Amino acid sequence: MIKLAPSILSADFSKLGNEIKELEKNNIELIHIDVMDGMFVPNISFGTPIMKSIKTLTKIPFDVHLMIEDPSRYIEDFAKAGADIITVHYEADKHIDRTINYIKSFGIKASVALNPGTSVNLIKDIISDLDMVLIMSVNPGFGGQKYISYCSKKIEEVKDLADKFNPNLMIQVDGGITKDNIKEVVSKGANVIVAGSAVFKNNHIESNIKQLRGALV
Template identity: 70%
Template sequence: MVKIAPSILSADFANLGRDVKSLETYGADWVHIDVMDGSFVPNISFGAPIMKSIRELSTLVFDVHLMIEEPGRYIEDFVKAGADMITVHYEADRHIDRTINYIKSFNVKAGVALNPGTPVSLIEDLIPNLDMVLIMSVNPGFGGQKYIPYCGNKIKQVKELAEKYNKELYIQVDGGVCADNIKEVVQCGANSIVAGSAVFKNGEIEKNIKVLRESI
């Protein structure tokens, strides 16, 4: 089954706990947590303390996406805050293999994210040691952007690498996925979908998750 991972970047921050609780009630699979540092991406979101404060409100997988420079410095903080999976950007880490192994040393799943302009071929050697590859289908930093169509080819390339190495891999897509294009994205090979505004728009979380699943 395709995993639906609502990004709480689009939640109501004044009622963050309520929204996190409602994701489990309304059928989400994971909670996607976008961490931004204002350096790697032109925006700042939140850090480990806020994540820790909502961890006890949900039994869902906490899928942590670190859009930050030198992510290896903060891995332990997010593990202690309750991360189940941590994804770091290929472009933000000069020692990506070391960071992947560091994440896995805590018995936490590890993923690598690629910006739209970064070729999939750069991470081929990492595939056997990864649990997830995240294809950014918008330029990271802001919610509500439109899906970049050529990212479909990148999803297919990741799927081909997973098959080449006989690797069970989550192929996650983040950015601009909505009811209008989610079926196409899944047909390309994605099995984990990050959705922010598509889930939280109009405060109709239950309805929006249902629409995404029906559209698949």
């Protein structure tokens, strides 16, 4: 089953609670939470207080994407704030194996993200320990960017590794996903799709979700 993970970075924060309820009404599988520190990426978003406040509103699992330097410092905080999956960037962590195990020690799923220019081969030795791999198909930090075409090859490479070493791996893609390219991305092996602008644009959440799902048929 293909899971949709709308990124609330693109939501209208003046009515965030209502928009999360709209996601729930449309049977969304994951809520993607982009955490940015202004150092690893050139932007700042939000942290655990926002997560705690919205956790009471929904039972949809929280997919927390840490775009921050030295993410292991904050794993416990995000786990306690309600994360169900925590993704750390390979590029931001000096001891990625230790961090993966640290995430799992809280009883939640562990994921590693790769920026567009980072080779898939770098995670070959740890892929059997992961619950998810996130392929960034834009350079992280801002919403509304265009999908980078060579990332399709990277999705295929992750799928090949998953078939060999971790058949249950979730393969997530984040960046530039629209109704026009979602089917191709899934055909390469992705099974978890992050969409921000494509879900929340024009305040037409329900119809946007239907278009994305309809494009997969």
